[in-house]
Amino acid sequence: MKTQSKMVAAAVAVVTAFALSACTGSSGGDSSTASSSCAPSSGKVDLTFTTWVPGMDKVVDLWNQKNPDIQVKFQTGPSGNAGTYQNFFNQIKAGNAPDLGQVEYDALPNFRVQDGLTNIAACTPVSGAQDKFVDWTWKQVTFDEKDAVYAVPQDTGPIAMFYRKDLFDAAGIPVPTTWDEYAKDAALIKAQGSYITNFPKTDVNWFAGMVWQNGGQWFKNDGNDWTVDLTGDKSTQVADYWQKLIDNGEVSKLASFSDEWNKSFNDGQQWTWISAVWGASTLETGAPDTLGKWAVAPMPQWKSGGDQAGDWGGSSTAVLKGSKHPYEAAKFAMWLNSDPEALALENKLGGLYPAAKAGADLDAFTSGQEFYGGQKIYDVFKEASSQVNPDFTWGPTMTQTYTDVSDGFGSALGGSGTLTDALKTGQQKTIDALKAQSIPVK
Amino acid sequence: MSTTATQRRLIRNDAPPRTAGRESIVSRSGAMLVMAVFTFYFLIPVWWLLVQSTKTRGEFSSTAPLWFTPDGFSSFVANLGTLFSYDSGVFVRWLVNSVFYAGAGAFLGTLVAAMCGYALAKYQFRGREVLFNVVLSGVLVPATALALPLFLIFSQVQLTNTYWAVFLPSIVSPFGVYLARIFAASSVPDELLEAARLDGSGEVRTFFTLAIRLMSPALVTMFLFQFVAIWNNFFLPLIMLRDQTLFPVTLGLYAWNSSIGQAPELRSLVIIGAFVSIVPLIIAFLSLQRFWSGGLAAGSIK
Numbered sequence: 001m002k003t004q005s006k007m008v009a010a011a012v013a014v015v016t017a018f019a020l021s022a023c024t025g026s027s028g029g030d031s032s033t034a035s036s037s038c039a040p041s042s043g044k045v046d047l048t049f050t051t052w053v054p055g056m057d058k059v060v061d062l063w064n065q066k067n068p069d070i071q072v073k074f075q076t077g078p079s080g081n082a083g084t085y086q087n088f089f090n091q092i093k094a095g096n097a098p099d100l101g102q103v104e105y106d107a108l109p110n111f112r113v114q115d116g117l118t119n120i121a122a123c124t125p126v127s128g129a130q131d132k133f134v135d136w137t138w139k140q141v142t143f144d145e146k147d148a149v150y151a152v153p154q155d156t157g158p159i160a161m162f163y164r165k166d167l168f169d170a171a172g173i174p175v176p177t178t179w180d181e182y183a184k185d186a187a188l189i190k191a192q193g194s195y196i197t198n199f200p201k202t203d204v205n206w207f208a209g210m211v212w213q214n215g216g217q218w219f220k221n222d223g224n225d226w227t228v229d230l231t232g233d234k235s236t237q238v239a240d241y242w243q244k245l246i247d248n249g250e251v252s253k254l255a256s257f258s259d260e261w262n263k264s265f266n267d268g269q270q271w272t273w274i275s276a277v278w279g280a281s282t283l284e285t286g287a288p289d290t291l292g293k294w295a296v297a298p299m300p301q302w303k304s305g306g307d308q309a310g311d312w313g314g315s316s317t318a319v320l321k322g323s324k325h326p327y328e329a330a331k332f333a334m335w336l337n338s339d340p341e342a343l344a345l346e347n348k349l350g351g352l353y354p355a356a357k358a359g360a361d362l363d364a365f366t367s368g369q370e371f372y373g374g375q376k377i378y379d380v381f382k383e384a385s386s387q388v389n390p391d392f393t394w395g396p397t398m399t400q401t402y403t404d405v406s407d408g409f410g411s412a413l414g415g416s417g418t419l420t421d422a423l424k425t426g427q428q429k430t431i432d433a434l435k436a437q438s439i440p441v442k
Numbered sequence: 443m444s445t446t447a448t449q450r451r452l453i454r455n456d457a458p459p460r461t462a463g464r465e466s467i468v469s470r471s472g473a474m475l476v477m478a479v480f481t482f483y484f485l486i487p488v489w490w491l492l493v494q495s496t497k498t499r500g501e502f503s504s505t506a507p508l509w510f511t512p513d514g515f516s517s518f519v520a521n522l523g524t525l526f527s528y529d530s531g532v533f534v535r536w537l538v539n540s541v542f543y544a545g546a547g548a549f550l551g552t553l554v555a556a557m558c559g560y561a562l563a564k565y566q567f568r569g570r571e572v573l574f575n576v577v578l579s580g581v582l583v584p585a586t587a588l589a590l591p592l593f594l595i596f597s598q599v600q601l602t603n604t605y606w607a608v609f610l611p612s613i614v615s616p617f618g619v620y621l622a623r624i625f626a627a628s629s630v631p632d633e634l635l636e637a638a639r640l641d642g643s644g645e646v647r648t649f650f651t652l653a654i655r656l657m658s659p660a661l662v663t664m665f666l667f668q669f670v671a672i673w674n675n676f677f678l679p680l681i682m683l684r685d686q687t688l689f690p691v692t693l694g695l696y697a698w699n700s701s702i703g704q705a706p707e708l709r710s711l712v713i714i715g716a717f718v719s720i721v722p723l724i725i726a727f728l729s730l731q732r733f734w735s736g737g738l739a740a741g742s743i744k
């Protein structure tokens with residue numbers, strides 16, 4: 001999911017910062033939850049489930065009709081970083097957290113480090129589940145720990161390239177397949193008075209998706225210590241690349257998803273958008289006048305003939321700490337994220353692109369899309385999904401990392417400093433933040 | 443006020459008296475200008491909200507942001523229809539909740555504060571000033587800072603995610619107590635209370651029949667303050683509530699706004715929803731405006 005309301009999120013984070021530190025203080029940052037036994041409860045079970053995916057209450061209704069013995073109560077709130085994560089932490093501390101909660105992949109390590117998750121590896125509904133989900137998502141919910149499953153993957157945001165087929169054709173500019181070609185095209189498009197794309201200074205998770213594609217690693221955890229590496233070669237390469245486009249004035253600097261941003265897509269000022277699968281509906285609603293003019297191609301590659309993709313966004317359904325019915329919770333989470341009927345409904349009402357492999361074959365994803373000139377765009381995303389590097393790890397303080405890097409990106413766009421400088425600052429501040437929460441860092 | 447007074451004194455000392463009138467016109471038009479700028483500044487967002495709520499989603503980015511489109515009215519009606527029917531009319535529920543939280547909360551809060559303030563002003567008892575100072579210090583603590591401790595306390599008694607979780611903290615108003623005390627001291631004469639007592643009226647009856655009427659301008663002020671504070675209160679409900687049927691309109695709109703990424707159609711609903719949600723405040727202000735300004739001035743006398 002996109003993080004749009006950064007300002008508000010930051011405000012919420014600041015105001016409740018003391019709560020966060022209180023939470024870490026008590027848990028010490030490293031307590032291993034052994035996967036104990038996971039037996040079904042007897043009798044009727046009531047579960048609570050908090051999510052902010054629109055329409056999820058209808059999916060829960062469907063489950064409740066089919067499972068009279070396991071009744072799920074739907075609860076909601078603002079999106080995770082806009083307040084719901086902080087609520088989860090408060091509730092875990094107060095001992096009244098919901099049994100299940102929506103947690104984005106980039107927030108899972110935070111919950112893991114603060115001991116906010118229940119290990120459901122021993123629950124039979126999740127045994128053998130690994131094969132049902134796209135490979136890279138599984139590592140996100142297990143952290144590569146032995147005998148551990150902390151959440152069930154829900155949706156993903158594999159990245160591809162949306163581009164204005166009509167404009168590229170009319171100008172006789174080749175559609176880029178590598179980043180080198182992309183940079184060359186950027187100059188040609190600038191000569192036409194347009195931009196190849198917009199550089200989103202606040203969407204640091206988008207930038208992470210670019211690094212992800214390049215095989216970069218921002219974080220690592222060896223089971224005990226964290227390593228922070230925002231400034232590694234791969235990461236710096238991506239930063240330098242975009243810095244050059246910025247210096248040349250070949251990308252615009254609009255605030256993502258703002259009115260001006262929509263307008264510039266609607267007016268044909270933007271020729272491409274490197275974005276996740278959910279971007280398809282963003283474009284459709286934001287740039288209605290460009291109906292039928294877009295197409296989707298795989299992300300440009302760093303090596304000619306490469307086949308790497310990144311990911312931007314996606315959530316899991318986690319069983320939160322303190323749930324008295326982990327078995328039933330796991331059963332529900334598995335149904336929610338792998339049952340074809342549930343997946344179809346979630347896509348229709350909430351726009352989710354399922355993490356379950358079977359999800360890619362839903363009717364919604366096999367037909368041609370009118371907005372994209374009849375192209376079966378989801379075939380591209382399905383392939384991208386299989387090309388996402390499974391080894392990318394998120395850090396335990398992503399909200400802070402995003403904010404700090406985003407501040408630096410803002411300065412870089414304003415002409416002071418560079419994207420690489422922003423990563424350097426982000427690196428240092430992230431290490432400081434980890435230390436401040438007494439999370440072991442190398 | 444004091445600046446103008448000082449200026450005038452300076453002018454009188456330095457310049458011949460007859461220019462004083464002209465200077466005063468300059469400063470008066472200066473003040474008008476400042477006020478006009480601020481009025482513009484504060485009303486522009488409201489105007490934007492009104493204009494945007496008459497637009498369809500596609501028109502947000504393609505039309506002038508501060509002027510209507512030709513078929514604005516029909517879009518406005520259509521937007522309203524969608525707003526009130528979306529997700530089985532949950533927005534109406536939020537509005538009703540907000541009216542309840544703010545209306546009942548402000549009513550009870552004003553009553554409690556009035557009683558406290560009256561007692562502090564009119565009765566001599568040990569620890570009165572200490573008590574008053576403690577209440578006053580409550581004015582300094584932002585409600586936001588209390589939300590989390592309140593959540594933990596309410597968790598202990600299993601009252602989170604209920605109406606009470608938002609309603610109970612809303613009826614506490616230290617500023618109201620302060621205002622009520624000041625106003626009771628200045629507008630309820632001791633002689634009148636003496637007379638009431640001599641005539642055999644009990645203390646409670648005296649308060650409700652006599653004091654409350656004398657204090658009514660201040661009470662309206664307190665009610666409005668409290669109403670607006672509860673209506674705009676966002677952080678407490680955010681922390682306390684998880685069931686969207688309990689949400690006040692602020693939290694509901696915020697939740698919608700944070701989901702625009704997944705459901706872009708919510709964008710127009712958030713805008714028209716925000717517009718609809720300020721209408722009750724505008725009505726409350728306009729209808730109680732006369733009392734409001736009277737109360738404000740009266741509260742500042744002492």
